[in-house]
Amino acid sequence: MLLWLIPLVLLPWFSHNTDKTVAWQAMLPHDRLSLVVTLLFKLLSSLLIASLLLALAGPHIPERIIERSRQGAEFVILLDRSRSMDDIFARPPRNTLPIEAFSTRSKRTVSGDYLLEFVKRRPDDRFGYILFSTRATEILPLSYNRDAILATIEAGALGKGLSKTDIFQALSKAAAMFEGEAYRGSRNILLISDGGVILDASEKAQLQQRLAEMRINLYWIYLRTVRGMTLDEQADDNLLWLEMPERKLHTFFKKLTTPYQAFEAGSLKEFAAAIEEIHRQQYQALIVEERLPKQSLADWFLAIALFSSLVLTLARLYTSWGVKLAAQADRF
Amino acid sequence: MRLSYQKRITLTAIIMVVALMLVMAALWMPHIQRDVKIMDALFVIDITDSMNVQDATVNGETVSRLDWAKEFTRRTFLDMPCGAHAGLAIFSEARSLILMNPVEVCNSYHDLTQMLNQFDPHMAWARSSEVSKAVYTAIRQAKEIEPEPTIVFVTDGHESPPLHESLFPKFDGKPGEIHGVIVGVGGEDLLPIPKTNEQGEIEGVWGVNDVMHQDVYASLRSDTTTNVPKARTEHLSSQKKSHLQTLADRVGFEYVSSPTKPGKLVDAIRKVSETRPQTIDYDLYAWFSAIALALILLVYLPYGWFIRTDD
Numbered sequence: 001m002l003l004w005l006i007p008l009v010l011l012p013w014f015s016h017n018t019d020k021t022v023a024w025q026a027m028l029p030h031d032r033l034s035l036v037v038t039l040l041f042k043l044l045s046s047l048l049i050a051s052l053l054l055a056l057a058g059p060h061i062p063e064r065i066i067e068r069s070r071q072g073a074e075f076v077i078l079l080d081r082s083r084s085m086d087d088i089f090a091r092p093p094r095n096t097l098p099i100e101a102f103s104t105r106s107k108r109t110v111s112g113d114y115l116l117e118f119v120k121r122r123p124d125d126r127f128g129y130i131l132f133s134t135r136a137t138e139i140l141p142l143s144y145n146r147d148a149i150l151a152t153i154e155a156g157a158l159g160k161g162l163s164k165t166d167i168f169q170a171l172s173k174a175a176a177m178f179e180g181e182a183y184r185g186s187r188n189i190l191l192i193s194d195g196g197v198i199l200d201a202s203e204k205a206q207l208q209q210r211l212a213e214m215r216i217n218l219y220w221i222y223l224r225t226v227r228g229m230t231l232d233e234q235a236d237d238n239l240l241w242l243e244m245p246e247r248k249l250h251t252f253f254k255k256l257t258t259p260y261q262a263f264e265a266g267s268l269k270e271f272a273a274a275i276e277e278i279h280r281q282q283y284q285a286l287i288v289e290e291r292l293p294k295q296s297l298a299d300w301f302l303a304i305a306l307f308s309s310l311v312l313t314l315a316r317l318y319t320s321w322g323v324k325l326a327a328q329a330d331r332f
Numbered sequence: 333m334r335l336s337y338q339k340r341i342t343l344t345a346i347i348m349v350v351a352l353m354l355v356m357a358a359l360w361m362p363h364i365q366r367d368v369k370i371m372d373a374l375f376v377i378d379i380t381d382s383m384n385v386q387d388a389t390v391n392g393e394t395v396s397r398l399d400w401a402k403e404f405t406r407r408t409f410l411d412m413p414c415g416a417h418a419g420l421a422i423f424s425e426a427r428s429l430i431l432m433n434p435v436e437v438c439n440s441y442h443d444l445t446q447m448l449n450q451f452d453p454h455m456a457w458a459r460s461s462e463v464s465k466a467v468y469t470a471i472r473q474a475k476e477i478e479p480e481p482t483i484v485f486v487t488d489g490h491e492s493p494p495l496h497e498s499l500f501p502k503f504d505g506k507p508g509e510i511h512g513v514i515v516g517v518g519g520e521d522l523l524p525i526p527k528t529n530e531q532g533e534i535e536g537v538w539g540v541n542d543v544m545h546q547d548v549y550a551s552l553r554s555d556t557t558t559n560v561p562k563a564r565t566e567h568l569s570s571q572k573k574s575h576l577q578t579l580a581d582r583v584g585f586e587y588v589s590s591p592t593k594p595g596k597l598v599d600a601i602r603k604v605s606e607t608r609p610q611t612i613d614y615d616l617y618a619w620f621s622a623i624a625l626a627l628i629l630l631v632y633l634p635y636g637w638f639i640r641t642d643d
Contacts (some may be wrong), residue, residue, distance in 0.1 A: 013630040045632065052625040055358070056618060131431060134457045135532065139431050148443035151419065151433040159473050160429050162457050190536045222519040291357050298617060305621070309355050309628070320345040324339050 004055055012045035041315060048308040055301035061078045064292045070124035073186035073282035074142060076174040077153070079111055080193035083161040086193075089223065090267045105222040107223050108243045110271065112157030118275050119149055122287050126184075128177050129153070133162035137171035142177055144289060149232065168207065169247070171218075175210040176248045185286030190278070194223040194250035204252055217259040221274050224266040231262050346632050348574075351624040358620035366614040369607035370416040372434045372479055375504070376470050377401050377451055378423045378487035379518075383568040384453060384526040384534060388590075397517045401486040402448050404515075407594040408484075409445070414438035415610040418445055419481060421470065425458035427472035434481050454532030461492040464501050464579050471510045471583060482605040483512035483585070484597070489572030490518075490525075495577065496547035508584030511604040515597065516589040518571035519641035525569050538567045629631035 067197050087107040119127060127149040129140035134277060174189045189211075199207070211218065229241045231250040241247065253260045263274030341373060353444060388400030395403075411420055417434035420582050495501075524537040545564040573589055580587035586604050591597045 005532070008629060011629065011634070014634050045628075049625065049628060049632075052355070052621050052628070055621050056625065058618075074502045126624050131455070134639055135454055137455050139450055140443060141446050143443050147435040148432065148440045151435045151440075152431065154433045154446075154477075155419070155421075155430040157428070158433075158476055159469070202484055214380075299359065302355060302617065302621060305624075306352075306359055309348065309352045309624075313345070314353045316341075316345040316348045320341045323341045326336050 006050065008053070009046040009050045012042045036299055041312065044194065044308045046048075048223075048305055048312065051301040051304040051308070055298045055305060059297040059301065061295045063294045063295065065289050066292060067147070067287055068290050070286050071283050072122055072126075072286040072288070073125040073188055073284065074126045074128075074178075074184065074286070075188045075190050075282075076114060076128040076130060076142070076177055077110070077188060078130050078132050078170050078174055078191045078193070079153075079156050079263055080165055080195070081108075081114065081131065081156070081162050081194065082165040082193075083163060084194055084225070085111075085223075087163045087225075087246070090265075091167065107194055109157045110268070111221075111223070112153055114271055114275050115153045115192070116150060116281065119146070119153065121279060124286060126288065128174070129156075129263050130170055130177075131156075132165055132167075132170040134164055134166065136166060136173045136178055138173050142181070144291070165193070165197075167173045167191070167193065167332055168203045171207055172210060173214055175207075175214050178214040178216065182287075184288070185213065186282055186284050187214060188219060188278075188282060189216055190219050192221045192223070194225050196246035197243070198245050198248050199252060208258075211256060211258045215258070218251075218253060218256065218261075219278055220253065220260070220262045221261060222250075222264050223271075223273070224264055231264055339389045344405060347627050350628045352625035354627070358617040358624065361616055361620065363540035363613040363615050365611050367609040367611055368415060369602060370413055370414050370610045371601055371605035371607050372417040372419075372477075372481040373412070373484050373601055373605070374419040374421060374430065374434060374470070374474055374477070374481040375405050376421040376423050376428045376466070376483060376485045376487075377405065377448075378461070378463070378466075378485075378492070379451055379453055379456050380424055380492070381453065381456075381459065381528055381538070382461060382488050382490035382492070382525050383517075384528070385518065385523050385569050386618065387523055387570075388517055397488055398452070400493070401515075402451060402518055403486075403593060404517075404591070404597075405446060405486065406445055408597050409437050411438045411442055411594040411598045417481070418444060419477075420444065421473075422451060422455055423463075423466040423470070423485075423487065425454035425460050426462035426465040426469070426601070428466045428473065428485075430470075430473055430477075431530050433477055443535045452532070456528070456532065459499060459528070462501075463487055463489055463491050463575075464495065464503075464582075467512075467514070467579060467585075467620050468501070468503055468505070471505050471512070471599055474510045479608070480510055483510060483511060483600055484515060484590035484601060485585070486515045486517060488569060489514075489516060489578070489579070490569045490577040492566065492573070493544040494547055494566050495575075497575075499547050499549050500578075500582070503582055505583070509581065510583075511606065512583065512585040513597070513600050513604060514576050514580045514585050514587045515591060516571045516573060516587065518569065518590075520570055521563055522568035522570045525567065540564055540567045543567045 003118050086106050088104055089107045089110040126144050128142040129152045131137045131139045140148060143149060178187055231247060250262055265271035265274055382399040384396050386396050388395055388397045390403045410481045412418060416437050420432045421428045421430040430572055468486055474481055476485055478571055526534045527538045528535055529535045540633035543566050545566045577587050586600055588597060588600050
């Protein structure tokens, strides 16, 4: 808008405020140098007005995104939002005497805390977040914005859980987040949940294909609900555990052609170790996008303005000094 | 006024010196610190079925209330001063679900709008709409966030199942403890509500026999003061202004009905919030260079065209 004022640069060429009217033009000596100097000053004045106007218009190089090579990985976080995640994490069975003090924090707040710590330790990673309840919704598409991802994880730890979860949908959504993206480095899905589901054959086939297509590694931090039960079958297994959905899901994940690793967190220590291990593993070359903030160019124009106004001011001062001398000389 | 040649020359020289000093100041004057008032706001967007009614306008186009709410929230982000924080939550069933805690609006504008764009009826986890209880849960959860945000609750106020005014759900907090603004959306006329199925897709509209028309508890009472038969219109929806006003009074919120300018909403938020001062760097270069420019133009204005300057 300010640029509409640009025609003002022509002003110096029309203005004769400081011209001296001379009785007879022919009395003036013809002087090449003066002509050049006058022209030069008019040019400088135009330049001065133009540069001030441009500086005022707020010139800048807009925000740019550049690609850099860093260390890290890309993660989509799937944190279970179901009701069962409101239960106390690693609660000792009620029929045992609590020998050690145990924390009374819910599985969700504990997971939230570890996730926050994990994200904070990985400055160059790109994170996405899926709200994973009855319907899975990709609420935070893959982003480098630390504040946004941290705030989303914090919000995930608040309040009560929702009714149920659909792991199949959540995993498909997570895989879909990488669709159409250039491969920049290790891609991971970090699933944190305390339960499993039984998937049917077509769902299994779909998931397997999607994960392979997108080259995604899957990590599952399983928050143990039943004391003593492990995801892998043991020799002294309780018969009731054989058909648990968690186990079925684990068996399916193990058959995936893409890398998969499960961590069973039955205590804070195990949870921390799982997070530490993922952190250690996922430290590979990664192409990251960095945002360069917009840079103002106003100073450049101001410098030009400074130069031209300096010359012009000196010239004006010199003129006024000369005129003063002449006026004094007149008096004698 | 006529100035002698000598005076004109001197005056011009003085003006040029002043202009030169101003340009120098514009270049080298350090930034000054200025305090702006910033606020933390948590935007709760109603995503229940009644929000699909098409009776709101954005840029002259009739859109659904939800689209209006999303667009208006986005514009409000833009109008909030940098340094202010905004968070996002959705409301369905009888609770508000916080999805992102307040983050700085300018840096995270992109992520906030990305999340906002995802809001649609698919995300609803149940097919009821208990506005007052959702406001209460939003207040409860806001207390867990540090610093406590101001709640901006965008809704049409449609309660389903309906509420009898004497049987309001109990609010156990202190009114005004958490500040907030209820933003009403929707028109005056009762319109049919699009019905979403299990998958969140719109399938026809709610019929008159699909919904309850009376408060569950009131309908069980025998006294005719509370259990009065009334028109069966709960399958239709408009902006429930008096209900929202009552609700706002109950929890100590402000109520703004269908605001047209995001700036007005930001003002309303600022008015109710406990704002925090935040110091920002403020560059005065624009002022200095503008004055310098004005002075220089003064030197070159063609006065000769208006007054005679012959001597």
